Every structure is written in structure tokens, then in C-alpha cells.
Amino acid sequence: MNEILAGVDLGGTKILTVVANEKGSIMGSCRRDTEVERGEERIVENICLSLEAALEDAEVGKDELSAMGVGSPGPLDTRRGIIHETPNLPFVDFPLVDKLEEKLGLPVHLENDANAAALGEKNFGAGRDGGDQIYITVSTGIGGGIIIDDEIFHGADDGAGEIGHMIVKQGGPTCGLGQHRGCLEAMASGTAVAREARRMTLNGRTPELEKLLAENEIDPEDQEIPGHIIAEAARRGDQAVRMIYREMGYYLGIGVASLITLFNPDMIIFGGGVMKARDLFWKEMTNSAADHALPSAREICDLVEAELGDRTGVYGAIxxxxxxRA
Ligand SMILES: [Zn+2]
Incomplete structure (x- = not known):
């Protein structure tokens, strides 16, 4: 029997809830404000309301649902269904799964958003035909999920898969954690690219980027330079900016090489907003991965782009x- 499932992509501003069959065909959906300012109980209420609306949209009764999945920013405890604490949501050690199961009378599973994205690609996206695989999101930060034998590898207390904090340059710049130096996130995230672009622009080394900043009335002295502007400058031939992307690709490749050597995966899947600039770093990244990984493991591992785009969170929740349900 084809079961009907609910998936909830829980974010700091929006809740996206869908009703889908187990093959991933979406039957109905609802997007609703999270309303973080109104507190944790209101968020639970909003999830329930968004589910009701998604069920109505799908013309499915609540009693036909088999289970619900929730993808949320972490850190969290997947076994106990608790969200510990996260910057964009007001939860502190909040038992989200218990609350939802009580209100809905359904089995609910909580997963952190990077792991959910990995599950989404594995079940419905680029990883469908693959076995062991690793998903990497290259965005403002860098995160990931590791899938071994069709399941997320969670580690001892849900801390596994923090790919962004693997050290790739000893003594390098710090990441968003503050005192953590030279990790993948500090060297190859969208934030790292913006930091380097700003530094070089303030040193007067990025003529094309400077023109674009003037056209768009952006002052790099007091605001971060948006990623699409940086990418545009590189595509217009700004050599210093092109070099930033090549360096970013080089360090990303070092991290990828360690993953290949450690896990011997069938594939590594790359998602996240920075993939929109894929043309500017992909070759450098794959060359660097090949140079640094053990050759036997490198040969078998495909490096591919994620397929689900903006929908990855919600497919992951499904x-x-x-x-x-399992
Ligand atoms: Zn770090």
C-alpha cells in the first residue's frame, strides 16, 4: 500500500508543510509564518495548523496519514525528539516530537536540516540510485549528512556530519563559531568568499567588482557583499575575484578528499546557494579532491550536484x- 506522509520544513521565518505519498509525489502544501516572537507553544500550534491546511489542499483526511517528519535547525536529539537550542528559533531543550505526537496522534520523527536534506536527495533526488553517500550544503555555512546503509549516521549524540568544521588549513581564519580556525566553513563557505571579496575590494584589487558595487549602490565598508554580485564580477573577468573562487574550490576539495578517504562513499552530493556559482569553482574542487584523496576511493566516488534545490528541506522531511513509521 502506498502510504501518505507529512513533511515539515521548520525555519526561523517560515514553516513549509507538505502531504505526499511515499514516492515523494506532493499532494498538497501550506506555507505559514513561524511566528518565533510568539514563543514555542505557538510554533507547535502553527505546525498543526499548517498540517491541517496541507491536508485540505491534498483532499486527504488526517486519519489517512501514516507519519510526520520534521526537519529543523539543530543541535537536537533525534532519539528523544528534542530541539536543544538554535539561533533562529526560541526553543531550549524543547520536546517537539512529544508535543506534536500528543496533538496529532501520529508518529513523528525529528531530523536536523542538513541530515534531512541528505535523506531527501537519497530518497527522491540525486542520490536515488546510489548507496553510501554524503550530502554537503555549501551556503552561508557548510553542513552535511552522512548516509551509511540507507540511514543517517548520527554519532554518539547527534553530532556527526559537521563537515563544515573539519580543519583544512591550520591556523586559517575563524568560522562562525568564533575561535575555530581554518575549518571548511572558514575557507569555502559563502561567508568565506564574501569575506575575501570584501578584503580585496578594500585593498583596491577588484576593478570589476568595484564597478558592480557602484552600480548597485553597495558600500563594502559597511555591508557584506551579496554572493550573486561577487559571482557576476568573476564572470565579467575580475581576476582577483576569480582567484577567490579557485581558492575556495581548492579548500573544499581538500575536505571532500578527506571524506572520500574516510568513508569510501559511492557519491558526494553538493547543494546550497553557493552552487549557483558552481562554474567558478567546480573544476578546482574536483582536481583538488582527486589530488588529495586515496586514488582507489576517489575513482569510485561520483561528485554530483543536488537535484531538489529549494525543495530539499521538505523532501527531506518526507x-x-x-x-x-519504520
Ligand atoms: Zn569551524
């Missing part, structure tokens, strides 16, 4: 719902 995949997580399958885990709840």
Missing part, C-alpha cells in the same frame, strides 16, 4: 517521516 523521507524522515518514513523513518518515523
Amino acid at each position: 523521507a524522515a517521516a518514513k523513518t518515523a
Whole structure:
């Protein structure tokens, strides 16, 4: 029997809830404000309301649902269904799964958003035909999820898969954690690219980027330079900016090489906003990965682009719902 599942992509501003069959065909959806300022109980209420609306949109009764999956920013405890604490949501050690199961009478499974994205690609996206695989999101930060034998590898207390904080340059710049130096996130995230672009622009070394900044009335002295502007400058031939992307690709490749050597995966899947600038770093990244990984493991591992784009979170939540039901 084809079961019907609910997936919830829980973010700091929006909740996206869908109703889908287990093959990932979306039957109905609802997007609603998270309303973080109104507190944790209101967020639970909003999830329930968004589910009701998504069920109505799908013309499905609540009693036909088998399970719900929720993808949320972490850190969290997947076994106990608790969100510990996260910058964009007001939760502190909040038992989200218990609350939802009580209100809905359904099995609910909670997964952190990077792991949910990995499950989404594995079940419904680029990883469908693959076995062991690693998903990397290259965005403002860098995160990831590791899938071994069709399941997320969580580690001892849900801390596994923090790919962004693997050290790739000893003594390098710091990441968003503050005192953590030279990790992948500090060297190859969108934030790292913006930091270097700003530094070089203030030193007067990026003529094309400077023109674009003037056209768009952006002052790099007091605001971060948007990623698409930086990428545009590189495509217009700004050599210093092109070099920033090549360096970023080089360090990303070092991290990828360590993952290949450590896990011997069938594939590594790359998602996240910075992939829009893929043309500017992909070759450098794959060359660097090949140079640094053990050759036997490198040969078998495909490096591919994610397929689900903006929908990765919600597809991941549907995949997580399958885990709840299991
Ligand atoms: Zn770090």
C-alpha cells in the first residue's frame, strides 16, 4: 500500500508543510509564518495548523496519514525528539516530537536540516540510485549528512556530519563559531568568499567588482557583499575575484578528499546557494579532491550536484517521516 506522509520544513521565518505519498509525489502544501516572537507553544500550534491546511489542499483526511517528519535547525536529539537550542528559533531543550505526537496522534520523527536534506536527495533526488553517500550544503555555512546503509549516521549524540568544521588549513581564519580556525566553513563557505571579496575590494584589487558595487549602490565598508554580485564580477573577468573562487574550490576539495578517504562513499552530493556559482569553482574542487584523496576511493566516488534545490528541506522531511513509521 502506498502510504501518505507529512513533511515539515521548520525555519526561523517560515514553516513549509507538505502531504505526499511515499514516492515523494506532493499532494498538497501550506506555507505559514513561524511566528518565533510568539514563543514555542505557538510554533507547535502553527505546525498543526499548517498540517491541517496541507491536508485540505491534498483532499486527504488526517486519519489517512501514516507519519510526520520534521526537519529543523539543530543541535537536537533525534532519539528523544528534542530541539536543544538554535539561533533562529526560541526553543531550549524543547520536546517537539512529544508535543506534536500528543496533538496529532501520529508518529513523528525529528531530523536536523542538513541530515534531512541528505535523506531527501537519497530518497527522491540525486542520490536515488546510489548507496553510501554524503550530502554537503555549501551556503552561508557548510553542513552535511552522512548516509551509511540507507540511514543517517548520527554519532554518539547527534553530532556527526559537521563537515563544515573539519580543519583544512591550520591556523586559517575563524568560522562562525568564533575561535575555530581554518575549518571548511572558514575557507569555502559563502561567508568565506564574501569575506575575501570584501578584503580585496578594500585593498583596491577588484576593478570589476568595484564597478558592480557602484552600480548597485553597495558600500563594502559597511555591508557584506551579496554572493550573486561577487559571482557576476568573476564572470565579467575580475581576476582577483576569480582567484577567490579557485581558492575556495581548492579548500573544499581538500575536505571532500578527506571524506572520500574516510568513508569510501559511492557519491558526494553538493547543494546550497553557493552552487549557483558552481562554474567558478567546480573544476578546482574536483582536481583538488582527486589530488588529495586515496586514488582507489576517489575513482569510485561520483561528485554530483543536488537535484531538489529549494525543495530539499521538505523532501527531506518526507523521507524522515518514513523513518518515523519504520
Ligand atoms: Zn569551524
